[in-house]
Amino acid sequence: MSKFGTVVMGPAGAGKTTFCSALIQHLRHNRRSCYYVNLDPAAEDFVFEPDVDIKELISLDDVMDEMGLGPNGGLIYCFEFLLENLDFLTDSLETVTEEYLIVIDMPGQIELYTHVPVLPALVKHLSRGSLNINLCAAYLLEATFIVDRPKFFAGTLSAMSAMLMLELPHVNVLSKMDLVKGTVAKRDLKRFLDADAGLLDEDNTHRSLAFEPAGDGDMVVPVEAGDPSAPRQAGDPFARLNRAVAKLIDxxxxxxxxxxxVQNEDSVGAILSYIDDAIQYHEAQEPREPNDDIDMDPSTYMD
Incomplete structure (x- = not known):
């Protein structure tokens, strides 16, 4: 039988672990079973103790100390080591049954989701062979990105890159919506949710740099876009690049x-419903009688 799971991804600071904790709490409130897997070798504090923790196999601190690597290189090393020791995951996950939702918490290094082939290899192992896990990727992007429209489209491009690279059912999420409440009009917010490229054409508030010759032909100095002193022929190369990225996404x-x-349980439940639909969780569950979850004392039926 198939197993079911979600891979929670996104850049650093997007709130992945917080979302995992809120999701597990919601599942418990609804009497659903879950299995928590932490694959962030640098994570330390958890609301719920992971059922499987990569730090029992390898930790980022140990790699950095022993191999002399930085955080990004050390994390890539950790995942390459994991791929060489996949029995660490297989042995634990093989016993998980179909009524569980496997919640996999990933680290925030964006290289894993854009161009390093480590994560696609891991996903193939989890979704095929003996494990056969129906996976859905949940990609989190911090909602504060919408305050800076070019930054938002850069984050959206990383989400699209992960979709193309992993080839999984994908749910993209703007997290921390409470931080931008009241800062963006509802009409504009809907356009952010659909990643409308026209938002950049209407953006006169973002700052970008053009370059002006310093006088000797070899040096350039940055000037702020829109500055009257900026030469017209210099244009705004960053704005053109941003629009090209937005057009690609569009x-x-x-x-x-x-x-x-995450403070709103209905919001967490709505995300879960999309994940369930993507992995077809409910279609695989055994039908239940209405009173299956109710423990009744037989003596209450006796006169």
């Missing part, structure tokens, strides 16, 4: 976002 038409406020 041409693919793959990315849209759901809203998440």
């Amino acid at each position: 041409d693919f038409g793959m990315v849209s976002f759901l809203q998440l406020d």
Whole structure:
């Protein structure tokens, strides 16, 4: 039988572990079983203790100390080591049954989701062979990105890159919505949720740099876009680049976002419903009688 799980991904600071904790809490409130897997070798504090923790196999601190690597290189090393020791995951996950939702918490290094082939290899191992886990990727992007529109589209591009690289059912989420409440009009917010490229054309508030010759032909000095002193012919290369990125996202038409406020259980439940639909969780569950979850004392039926 298939197993079911979600891989929680996104850049550092997006609130992945916080979302995992809120999701597990919601599952427990609804009397659903879950299995928590931490694959962040630098994570330390958890609301719920992981059932499987990569730090029992390898930790980022040990790698950095012993191998002399930095945080990014050390994390890549950790995942390459994990791929060489996949029995660490297989042995634990083989016993998980179909009524569980496996929640996999990933680290925040964006290289894992964009161009390093480590994560696709891990996903293939989890979704095929003896484990056969129906996986859905949940990609979190911090909602504060929408305050800076070019930054938002850069984050959206990373989400699209992960979708293309992993080839999984994908749910994109704007997390920490409570931090931007009241700062963006509802009409504009809907356009962010659909990643509307036209938002950049209407953006006169973001700051970007053009470059002006310093006089000797070899040096350049930055000037702020829109500065009257900036030469017209210099243009705004960053604005053109931003629009090119937004057009690329618009041409693919793959990315849209759901809203998440982890303080709101209905919001967490809505994200879970999308994940369940993507992995077809409910279709695989055994039908239940209405009173299956109710423990009744037989004596109450006796006169």
